[in-house]
Amino acid sequence: MLSPLFYMQAIALALAQIWANKARSALTTLGIIVGVASVTAVIAALVGLKTKILTEFESFGANRVFIFPNRPDNAPRNLYPWEKIRLKTEEVEAIVAQCTTIKAITPVTDIGLSAESDKEQLDGLTVTGIWPDWHTIENRAVLSGRPFNRVDETNARQVCLLNDAAISELKLPMEPLGEHILLGGRRFLIIGVVETITSQMFGSSGNSAEIFIPFSVAAKLQPDEFFFMRFSALVKSPELAEETKSEIRFILRKSRGLVGDEPDTFQVEAIDQYIEQFKALAAGITAVAGGIVGISLLVGGIGIMNIMLVSVSERTREIGLRKAVGATPSAILMQFLLEAITLSLAGGFVGVAFGQLFAFGLSKLPDAQLDKAEVPTWAVLMSFGFCAVVGIVFGMFPAIKAARLDPIEALRHE
Amino acid sequence: MLIELRDITKVYRVGVETIHALRGVSLTIERNEMVAIMGSSGSGKSTLMNVLGCLDRPTAGHYKLTGKEVSRMGATELAHIRNEQIGFVFQSFELLSRQTALQNVELPLVYARGAGWRWGARRRRALEALDRVGLANRVTHRPNQLSGGQKQRVAIARAILNRPAILMADEPTGNLDSQTTLDILALFRQLHGDGQTIVIVTHEDEVAAHCQRVVRLRDGSIQSDLPIVSDTAGRFCEVVEARFRKPAARVEGAA
Numbered sequence: 001m002l003s004p005l006f007y008m009q010a011i012a013l014a015l016a017q018i019w020a021n022k023a024r025s026a027l028t029t030l031g032i033i034v035g036v037a038s039v040t041a042v043i044a045a046l047v048g049l050k051t052k053i054l055t056e057f058e059s060f061g062a063n064r065v066f067i068f069p070n071r072p073d074n075a076p077r078n079l080y081p082w083e084k085i086r087l088k089t090e091e092v093e094a095i096v097a098q099c100t101t102i103k104a105i106t107p108v109t110d111i112g113l114s115a116e117s118d119k120e121q122l123d124g125l126t127v128t129g130i131w132p133d134w135h136t137i138e139n140r141a142v143l144s145g146r147p148f149n150r151v152d153e154t155n156a157r158q159v160c161l162l163n164d165a166a167i168s169e170l171k172l173p174m175e176p177l178g179e180h181i182l183l184g185g186r187r188f189l190i191i192g193v194v195e196t197i198t199s200q201m202f203g204s205s206g207n208s209a210e211i212f213i214p215f216s217v218a219a220k221l222q223p224d225e226f227f228f229m230r231f232s233a234l235v236k237s238p239e240l241a242e243e244t245k246s247e248i249r250f251i252l253r254k255s256r257g258l259v260g261d262e263p264d265t266f267q268v269e270a271i272d273q274y275i276e277q278f279k280a281l282a283a284g285i286t287a288v289a290g291g292i293v294g295i296s297l298l299v300g301g302i303g304i305m306n307i308m309l310v311s312v313s314e315r316t317r318e319i320g321l322r323k324a325v326g327a328t329p330s331a332i333l334m335q336f337l338l339e340a341i342t343l344s345l346a347g348g349f350v351g352v353a354f355g356q357l358f359a360f361g362l363s364k365l366p367d368a369q370l371d372k373a374e375v376p377t378w379a380v381l382m383s384f385g386f387c388a389v390v391g392i393v394f395g396m397f398p399a400i401k402a403a404r405l406d407p408i409e410a411l412r413h414e
Numbered sequence: 415m416l417i418e419l420r421d422i423t424k425v426y427r428v429g430v431e432t433i434h435a436l437r438g439v440s441l442t443i444e445r446n447e448m449v450a451i452m453g454s455s456g457s458g459k460s461t462l463m464n465v466l467g468c469l470d471r472p473t474a475g476h477y478k479l480t481g482k483e484v485s486r487m488g489a490t491e492l493a494h495i496r497n498e499q500i501g502f503v504f505q506s507f508e509l510l511s512r513q514t515a516l517q518n519v520e521l522p523l524v525y526a527r528g529a530g531w532r533w534g535a536r537r538r539r540a541l542e543a544l545d546r547v548g549l550a551n552r553v554t555h556r557p558n559q560l561s562g563g564q565k566q567r568v569a570i571a572r573a574i575l576n577r578p579a580i581l582m583a584d585e586p587t588g589n590l591d592s593q594t595t596l597d598i599l600a601l602f603r604q605l606h607g608d609g610q611t612i613v614i615v616t617h618e619d620e621v622a623a624h625c626q627r628v629v630r631l632r633d634g635s636i637q638s639d640l641p642i643v644s645d646t647a648g649r650f651c652e653v654v655e656a657r658f659r660k661p662a663a664r665v666e667g668a669a
């Protein structure tokens with residue numbers, strides 16, 4: 001067994017060697033520095049991009065799940081009548097009670113109603129019934145006035161929210177709060193103006209008139225009790241989307257008494273395909289970057305092997321002396337291996353430092369959308385791990401060469 | 415018996431040529447002897463030293479060191495034997511240039527078996543060894559700040575650090591001027607006086623004259639193995655030279 005002192009001295013000696021041959025060591029480790037710096041920077045950029053895009057997805061509903069009634073494919077209509085497949089208010093309540101991964105959920109129902117203001121009368125306007133949580137789920141705040149609250153819902157108060165397009169179509173004043181409109185012949189108080197979101201990515205156009213009323217009010221306004229509703233839910237985080245989908249599926253199947261391989265009579269969908277696409281793209285970029293890094297680490301490793309061979313040859317007499325005073329072949333092997341690893345790790349250290357610098361530079365680039373770029377800890381640890389492996393793999397041959405030197409020959413070496 | 419060589423042969427192969435460096439050498443050295451091994455180049459004295467110092471294994475024959483057969487040991491075992499039983503002193507000192515005198519002296523302890531964490535003890539031992547060679551005031555000097563004689567003293571301190579059974583010196587004064595040579599030889603004699611067994615390989619009669627016994631090699635065999643009786647440096651030379659000049663008279667002189 002080699003003593004702790006041996007390891008301490010071997011590492012101290014390795015550092016001293018690197019310091020004594022500063023220029024040589026720097027040139028030798030250049031391959032490793034470049035490799036590690038570039039992979040660190042690429043990972044930082046990808047992390048930045050991912051954070052950015054996920055944040056964007058979140059704001060538009062990447063962590064949203066939609067639940068629709070759905071007749072199973074090719075199933076005869078008489079086996080699955082509408083009463084059996086339509087969503088019910090009890091079901092959304094069951095989901096609220098049992099689903100652990102959602103932040104909020106609302107039933108949504110659309111009714112075609114006539115709308116009438118002092119100056120305008122419109123027929124067949126879509127009025128949407130929602131729970132107060134809809135604001136959280138859709139990420140749509142009210143610009144003026146107030147959003148719906150629990151009291152509106154439980155007391156089925158005849159209040160409504162509308163958007164700018166609805167205001168102009170109904171020729172209401174710019175600040176319509178406190179005005180009344182007639183929806184389906186009933187009088188509704190306007191309590192707020194809802195923000196309009198335009199997103200090409202997720203196809204909600206901001207140009208059509210939208211009017212919202214409490215869900216309980218909308219339910220009463222339906223002509224019959226088997227009206228259509230869908231659910232819209234917000235998952236706690238985008239990664240949980242799959243879990244949420246299976247939780248909701250479980251809850252609904254149970255409430256509908258579906259057993260065995262009976263098909264679902266509903267559909268649960270999440271907007272996660274974009275995330276999946278982006279993740280695939282990021283994985284592709286990472287693989288390409290990994291390949292480049294692999295090549296530069298290979299080049300760096302060959303550099304290290306080369307310099308270690310030079311070092312063994314330069315220090316042949318020293319090796320001979322160490323053997324004469326009792327260094328075993330394995331002690332010599334370990335010493336040169338530690339030197340190669342130290343050199344490689346030193347290169348990795350400088351590389352990570354440069355990578356951090358690049359990442360910082362990237363995050364400060366205007367218009368690059370990379371302000372969230374940062375080097376994750378796992379990338380730093382992985383870099384050091386790879387450097388250690390390179391040191392071991394490429395330091396092994398010179399170290400074996402040193403360990404096998406004949407002490408007599410070595411001491412005679414000029 | 416400290417060292418017992420029986421019928422040691424060493425054969426090298428250089429290309430197609432076979433070189434018989436040692437042809438059946440038998441030699442015993444007792445504890446606390448001070449022996450000179452002499453011979454011209456090609457006589458096999460270096461090979462003998464390498465075998466004695468466990469740097470090399472004989473092709474045939476037996477070598478018992480402190481009662482242990484070492485002639486068939488593997489590289490790792492031999493390294494441990496060198497670390498624990500043998501101290502080397504070389505002609506060109508072989509100090510590590512970037513290390514201080516103390517670090518150079520400590521070197522064998524780095525490779526010592528079962529050394530553990532006892533740093534204080536090893537530092538004390540290294541300082542003790544430096545003190546014994548008279549360099550207690552040069553502890554933190556590096557080799558380039560030391561004179562030739564001082565360098566060799568550091569090397570001797572390193573060699574005696576592990577209290578070896580044998581101190582092997584290979585032309586220890588070859589790179590030193592005559593005054594320094596005398597100082598170093600005096601140091602060897604002082605160590606010998608303290609009970610150290612010393613084997614010096616040299617081609618200089620003045621050096622051999624400081625020993626108790628001279629083993630002379632020629633063409634891979636022991637040509638003569640004689641004790642020296644007198645005690646004064648000047649007279650040794652004459653005695654040794656006279657003996658070598660007249661081989662026949664040598665045996666009588668020895669008796």
